[in-house]
Amino acid sequence: MFKIVSLPGDGIGPEVVAGAIRVINALADKHRLEISIDEHPFGGASYDLHGDMLTEETLEACKNCDAVLLGAVGGPKWENLPHDKKPEAALLRLRKELELFANFRPAKVYDALVNASSLKADILSGTDFMVIRELTGGIYFGQPRGYDDNRGWNTMVYEHHEVERIARLAFDAAMKRKKKLVSIDKANVLESSQFWRNIVHEVHKDFPEVELTDMYVDNAAMQIVRDPKQFDVIVTKNLFGDILSDISGMITGSLGMLPSASIGTTHAMYEPIHGSAPDIAGQNKANPIATIASVAMMFEHTFCMKNIADDIYQAIEQTLASGLRTADIAQPRDRVVSTTEITDAIVANLQAS
């Protein structure tokens, strides 16, 4: 019996999570798996119901399941709340409480979508890299933080063990891929980045087969759009990983395509990298593929069923190959369909496989 907690959240969150849950239920039926899915309010949706973005009940449920499936949180309705009361702060607290220190964000081009990006097809074709973003440290969590009428301040701080554990995990991931790791920092300016770099090189001694390169984050942003095929595994700090993974979204054609897995030693959460997209929320227009591919990552990493993960990716590929597109990935001659229609097609392809 697998226990999933779903947190649809705000904006397009409930729309894309509904699609992902249909995929999970179809797979449970097909393979006779016992999977329970408990939905809990989170973010603005929870605030509107309970006056609290992350209730103790939701947190406890997340701590007592095998995997959390998150949609997205945030939106204009809650953006003027005090900083520590915003939906985004609740997401950071949830990641911290579950100790999800590693966030895997795979940037891979589907053949059918090489023309969907603003980047040229021959630059993109064959791109397949993994951004490993440190998720529970750095400037997102450092103290002191705050602002008054005259100053605003945050602290970028890393502890030795925080850098060491993410570095080890990144070298491990590189060993399972093409054995090329790029560590991205700003060591020419920031002491906390020099510290990061020193530790990554220390850990490298245990992984001599991996080719390690250091890259400054400004250059890395340019290199990702200039020649994305040069990358295999990227490891980087929390803030840099946030920015670079949205840039990587354009490799896949849309933010709506990029899944993620947030992993710790005891818990795991699966979340598309995009936000609540208030501009298209409630219109049945959102691309659910990032969330459905996050379910594939759940089957692979938490349930250890790589064959089912592969079936999900294949169903996505078949659906795209048949020409169906949500608006974000559509080209002029494509057939534009809704969130529910593209989900119907993915589910049908999964059932037929």
Ligand code: NAD
């Ligand atoms: P966003 O990712 O929500 O949207 C950026 C752009 O990408 C928009 O034009 C949107 O329509 C488009 N887009 C995003 N996901 C899409 C999808 N699945 N299908 C089609 N188009 C999609 O970023 P934003 O507008 O900067 O932020 C909106 C809100 O979401 C903010 O409150 C922000 O804090 C929050 N946010 C939450 C998360 C999260 O919960 N994990 C992540 C990022 C942003």
Ligand code: IPM
């Ligand atoms: C993401 C988001 C979050 C982040 C926000 C909403 C807290 O942008 O998951 O990429 O910055 O980590």
Ligand code: MN
């Ligand atoms: Mn982000």
